Amino acid sequence: MLSHTPMIQNIYSRLVASAGLSVPTLASLAFLSMVMLLLVQKKYYLQVYPYPYPPGPKGFPYLGLPNAKIPTKKFWLTHIEWGKKYEDLIHFSHFGKHYLVINTLEAARDILDKQARVTSDRPHMRVDEIVSNLLDGLSQIPYSDKWRKTRKLFHQNLRAESMFQFHPIQTEQVRLFVKGVVLSESTLKGQIATIIPGWDGYKYIPFIHLLPSWFPWGDRLIATIHALGEIVREGASKPWDAVREKIKSDGNHASLIGKLLSRTDPDNDKEIDRIKWFGFQSILLQIQQCQLSLLFSLAMSLYPDVQSKGQEELDAVLGKRGIPTFDGRPSLPYIEAIFREVMRWHPALPMGVPHNCIEDIVYDGYYIPKVGTTIYANIWAMTHDTSVYEDADRFIPERHLCKDGHFDNINSILAYGFGRRVCVGRYMANDTIWLAIASTLAAVDISTLPNENVEDYFSDGAFCSPHTLDCSVAPRV
């Protein structure tokens, strides 16, 4: 504490010099404004809404939950624990911002699907917009006309009926993938602040972007936002530049981006921008594919019986050394069940991508304010609900098999999220991941791992993906 004194004195003297006020006057003014702000907030809230916020951990006035109490490691598990202590709808605040975590499928359907018209916005991080113009990717765009137009472009090209056009390229890519592809995860990791409930609270402090560089952690904070902007921009530009170079050199517009470009007026900057972000978002598939492939390999190493059963089905339907194709998918129910179980067992984004509401909501007697409430669906809690999935921590594909061979619609896969913001790339992901699983099982044997505690293979980070696995992969004989 003593070592901070000169620094604090320095800050005070600069403020005093710039405002021409004495230190006690300045401190009293700051204290009074804080008290007034709290009183006005409380009065307004009580007058207008006779409903309480949902229960949850309490913090200090305005500051809310202290940083140290916000779970950042496997946070979806802490929210399950909080759900048991409070209720399955959890509310807490941080820097005046409200966070709502939904632990049950029923509440998620009620709030995010049935009320999708008012809960399909994204958190508005003005500081990101000002410092780094980060709101251009579809997943970040606020619920607006711009979002509708961009989503339409994605939807038209990625809907279930358009998928057949990608099958040749998906097949080619999966074969390459099975041979081993390594990709950077920095783009995804850069988005960590938004996917941890409460972690982005500092971004909502009014005028935070005006913090001078001499302020403690001011420069670091702004530098982090700049760095994130750079990572995202680079991720968006690289594939884009590569496609444009290719078209320039051979005039070949065969790729999807090439086709979209050939139909677009080159002077229409807005449309060109949409296509650029479309290309960027599509490379996320490869990152997801890497993560899911590690997850699938982990499952096969821990559950050798499942691996053998999958391979027996492939051999029986395609013959030994047969190569799986999309046409054969309906005849391979056990492989389909393995795919569904991979998506359930460890959902890639255990708490999805946050939604914001644009109107006040009262749900189950609780008040969810439109101003600054960010809503998270705890997908992990839903896919590990033991009243639906017995022995939920174990990898059991059989739980998805019905006697009549019927599978639930792909839209029931909770890992893809909710409402109008549900993953727009889900049909493509569904096809590619299924083919990667089938092709891997047909081609190789994945060895078993000694450690039975599955969580030891996962890093403590915000994304649910195993770190490098120490298992061997050998061609099938």
Ligand code: HEM
């Ligand atoms: C296994 C693979 C994938 C998983 C688990 C996944 C999961 C998700 C989730 C949870 C969301 C947020 C949904 C919500 O807000 O409730 C999302 C949104 C999104 N996904 Fe995916 N995704 C996958 C693959 C893909 C692929 C292949 C693409 C592109 C080709 C893609 C593009 C997008 C886009 C653009 C959004 C934002 C949609 C919007 O905000 O309107 N995803 N995804």
